Each structure stands twice: as structure tokens, then as C-alpha cells.
Amino acid sequence: MDKFKITGPSQLRGTVRASGAKNAALPALTVSLLTDQALTLDRVPAVRDLKTLRDLLQGLGIESQDGSDGSLRLQAGDDLSSFEAPYDLVKKMRASILVLGPLTARRGRAKVSLPGGCAIGVRPIDQHIAGLRALGAEVELEHGYVLTHAKRLQGTRFSFSLPTVTGTENLMMAACLAKGETVLENCAREPEIENLADLLVTLGAQIEGAGTPTIHIQGVDELGTGRHEIIADRIEGGTYLIGAAMTRGDVRLEGARPEHLMDLIEALEDVGASVTTGDDWIRVEGVGDLVARDISTAPHPGFPTDLQAQFMALLTQTRGVSRVHETIFENRFQHVAELLRMGADIHVEEHTATVSGPTQLSGADVMATDLRASASLVLAGLVAHGVTEVSRIYHLDRGYDAMERKLESLGARVERIPGPPTP
Numbered sequence: 001m002d003k004f005k006i007t008g009p010s011q012l013r014g015t016v017r018a019s020g021a022k023n024a025a026l027p028a029l030t031v032s033l034l035t036d037q038a039l040t041l042d043r044v045p046a047v048r049d050l051k052t053l054r055d056l057l058q059g060l061g062i063e064s065q066d067g068s069d070g071s072l073r074l075q076a077g078d079d080l081s082s083f084e085a086p087y088d089l090v091k092k093m094r095a096s097i098l099v100l101g102p103l104t105a106r107r108g109r110a111k112v113s114l115p116g117g118c119a120i121g122v123r124p125i126d127q128h129i130a131g132l133r134a135l136g137a138e139v140e141l142e143h144g145y146v147l148t149h150a151k152r153l154q155g156t157r158f159s160f161s162l163p164t165v166t167g168t169e170n171l172m173m174a175a176c177l178a179k180g181e182t183v184l185e186n187c188a189r190e191p192e193i194e195n196l197a198d199l200l201v202t203l204g205a206q207i208e209g210a211g212t213p214t215i216h217i218q219g220v221d222e223l224g225t226g227r228h229e230i231i232a233d234r235i236e237g238g239t240y241l242i243g244a245a246m247t248r249g250d251v252r253l254e255g256a257r258p259e260h261l262m263d264l265i266e267a268l269e270d271v272g273a274s275v276t277t278g279d280d281w282i283r284v285e286g287v288g289d290l291v292a293r294d295i296s297t298a299p300h301p302g303f304p305t306d307l308q309a310q311f312m313a314l315l316t317q318t319r320g321v322s323r324v325h326e327t328i329f330e331n332r333f334q335h336v337a338e339l340l341r342m343g344a345d346i347h348v349e350e351h352t353a354t355v356s357g358p359t360q361l362s363g364a365d366v367m368a369t370d371l372r373a374s375a376s377l378v379l380a381g382l383v384a385h386g387v388t389e390v391s392r393i394y395h396l397d398r399g400y401d402a403m404e405r406k407l408e409s410l411g412a413r414v415e416r417i418p419g420p421p422t423p
């Protein structure tokens with residue numbers, strides 16, 4: 001298990017390009033299950049979760065090849081008989097649940113291991129199941145698996161009890177091949193959902209309203225071939241912008257769309273950073289004094305839960321008291337214990353963390369527990385005095401493409417220390 005050795009304090013200065021979004025690429029790869037023609041994707045990030053999904057799709061008869069131009073080409077084989085996503089792969093990455101909708105719609109059946117919980121929460125899929133039942137699928141839960149069966153899905157009107165990103169994606173994909181019209185209400189509105197709809201429409205689907213609470217899908221008999229670019233990873237990019245503010249640096253993020261990060265931009269300006277933007281870039285300068293600011297996570301377009309841990313690391317460097325309210329997941333404060341060991345002053349009560357600052361952080365050996373908590377510890381290591389070693393950074397490798405190289409290109413002193421292979 002590799003670790004990062006970070007020597008602080010340092011300032012992040014320079015230009016960095018956002019990779020393609022992990023959370024847009026994951027559903028995009030599962031679209032290969034909906035068509036028997038070739039699918040070509042551009043800007044797929046080189047992160048572990050996508051390698052895991054490619055392995056899972058291979059078991060379902062999908063061949064994937066890296067193109068010489070950096071694209072990823074996926075093609076379903078002739079054998080459509082497989083329909084199982086086994087526990088040993090699903091437990092590695094709960095986003096594997098995204099094969100449930102496409103398999104049920106295209107192959108008429110699916111056997112997908114229940115994802116089980118993860119470090120940040122229980123992660124139920126009741127809405128995915130209720131939606132597939134509304135589309136006419138028979139759905140059973142047996143021995144830790146979701147089993148679905150459907151001759152042909154029937155268009156329906158379904159309202160989510162709460163906005164769910166992968167729930168919206170699963171049902172939008174399934175409804176593309178249903179008979180008749182489907183209306184999905186109370187949908188999640190994340191940009192990754194809009195990007196998925198753009199891909200499906202490129203292949204011949206008829207979808208309107210993706211990115212809004214109500215999505216209309218007119219079912220078609222089959223989908224065709226096409227090429228599609230994954231949008232920039234707003235969470236990866238937001239991580240570097242937060243790093244710029246907290247290290248009093250100056251970073252220009254290229255290839256990212258400001259409209260996908262409006263709540264973060266507002267929060268950075270409120271703490272005192274200077275933010276300028278263009279069509280496809282965002283620049284953050286951490287000038288002068290930083291002041292405390294409350295944040296409360298919410299479904300898009302609210303403040304992203306996936307940036308909560310990183311922003312909390314910044315708040316340790318702001319003057320005053322900030323309250324961080326996590327409303328999406330029940331256990332997303334695991335970075336707090338490690339930040340405390342570095343000298344932060346944070347008190348957690350239920351789903352609210354109270355951060356007092358500024359505190360001088362000191363380098364320490366810390367352990368990553370989940371993807372975004374790991375990023376928070378790396379950012380803290382950039383401002384801490386001395387050496388911080390972040391262990392178990394396989395969590396980081398799940399969602400950040402070449403993080404140490406990008407940070408080094410911005411002036412940070414970060415070294416990856418190879419460890420024994422990850423289990």
C-alpha cells in the first residue's frame with residue numbers, strides 16, 4: 001500500500017488541467033451494455049475505479065481498449081448471456097450498481113451484488129429498486145444480491161423520494177429502451193447526469209430535462225454507435241482550488257466549467273480568496289487574511305458533499321469559528337480525527353463539525369479512510385510544518401488521476417512511497 005510523503009509548508013502556484021470526471025465516466029462506461037455497437041469515450045480519467053469497472057464489464061462480455069489517441073473504445077460481444085456483477089468486484093466499488101439498469105433493460109435480467117455500506121455510510125439502493133419495479137421489472141433480493149427480470153420495460157411516471165445521483169442515472173439509462181414514455185421526477189441535478197444524457201442522445205436516445213428535477217425519456221427499440229467526451233472533474237478541480245486558497249497560492253484550473261462549481265466559488269470568495277473565471281477555467285488566489293465561513297452540503301447545485309472534507313482542511317486556516325454541516329452521508333467526518341492529530345481545532349456534534357482557526361498544523365503520520373478524506377489530509381499536509389505521511393492512498397488513487405504529479409507541477413513537495421501491493 002503506497003503512501004504520500006508531503007513536506008510543508010508550500011504554496012500551490014501555476015496551471016493545472018482537470019482530468020475527466022470519475023463520476024461521469026463510470027455511468028458512461030455502463031452505457032456500453034445498452035448498445036451492441038462500438039462506443040468511444042474521450043477524457044476518461046486514469047483512476048482505479050474505472051479499471052475496476054472495466055474488469056466488471058469484461059465479465060459481462062464488454063471488451064474495452066485504450067486508443068492511441070487517449071480514447072477508450074468499448075464494444076459488446078455477441079454473447080449477451082451473462083448478467084451477473086459478483087460481490088468481489090461490487091464490494092470494491094459501489095458504483096458497480098450502475099450496471100443494474102442497463103442489464104435489466106438490454107438483457108432482460110440482472111444479478112448484482114448489493115453494494116453494502118462503505119466508509120461514509122450505509123448507501124441504500126431502495127430508490128433504484130423502486131424505480132425498476134415502476135418500469136415493470138420483477139425485482140427480488142436474495143442472499144445479498146439484487147435479481148431483476150423483465151421481458152421489456154414499460155414507460156412509467158416515477159418520483160424519487162429524494163435526489164439520488166446513481167439512482168437517477170440507473171433509471172434514465174433503463175428507460176431509454178423501455179416501451180413508451182417515462183417521466184422521472186425529483187431527480188438529482190448533478191452535471192454528470194447531464195453529461196450522461198448527452199451521451200445517450202448521441203447514441204439515439206430521446207431524453208429531455210436532464211440536469212433538472214424532471215426528466216422525460218421516450219423509449220426507443222435500440223441504441224447505436226457514437227463518440228463522447230467526459231466532462232471535467234469538478235471535484236478533482238475543486239480540490240486544487242481549495243489548496244490554492246489555503247496555501248496562499250495562485251492556481252489556474254484549465255478545462256473546467258465555473259458553472260459546475262458556483263457554490264464552491266462563492267464559499268472561496270466568502271473566506272477571502274480572489275476568484276476569476278473564464279468559459280473553461282477558474283483561477284484562485286489566496287490573498288491576505290482568510291476568514292471563517294459556515295458550509296452545509298446539499299444536492300447539486302448546493303455545496304458538494306464530495307468537497308466537504310477538503311474545504312474543512314481550508315477552514316482550519318481561517319480566522320474565527322466555522323460550522324460544517326454534512327447533510328448527505330451519515331459518516332463523512334472521518335478526516336476529523338486525523339486533522340486533530342495535525343493540530344486542528346475541530347469539535348463534532350452529530351452531523352455538524354465546528355472548526356476554530358487559524359491553527360498552525362504540524363506534519364504527522366496520518367491514515368486515509370476514504371477517497372475525499374484522503375484529499376483533505378493531503379491538503380492539510382501542504383500547509384503543515386514538517387513532514388506528513390499519508391498512508392493507504394489507494395483510497396486517493398480511486399478518484400484522483402496522478403495527484404502527486406499535478407501537485408508537484410504546482411510547486412508542492414509530494415513524493416509517492418511505494419508499499420506492498422493493495423489487498
Ligand code: EPZ
Binds near residue numbers: 095188328371372
Ligand atoms: C454519487 O453517489 C457519487 N458517486 C458520490 O461520489 C457522491 O458523494 C454522491 O453521489 C452525492 O453527490 C458516483 O456518482 C459514482 P446518492 P450515490 O444516491 O449516487 C441516499 C465520490 O467521492 N439514498 O446521490 O451513491 C444516500 O444514502 C463519491 O466520488 C437512498 O436513501 O449517492 C445518500 O444519503 C462518494 N436511497 C443520498 O441518498 C437510494 O436508493 C444521496 O446518495 C439511493 C440513495
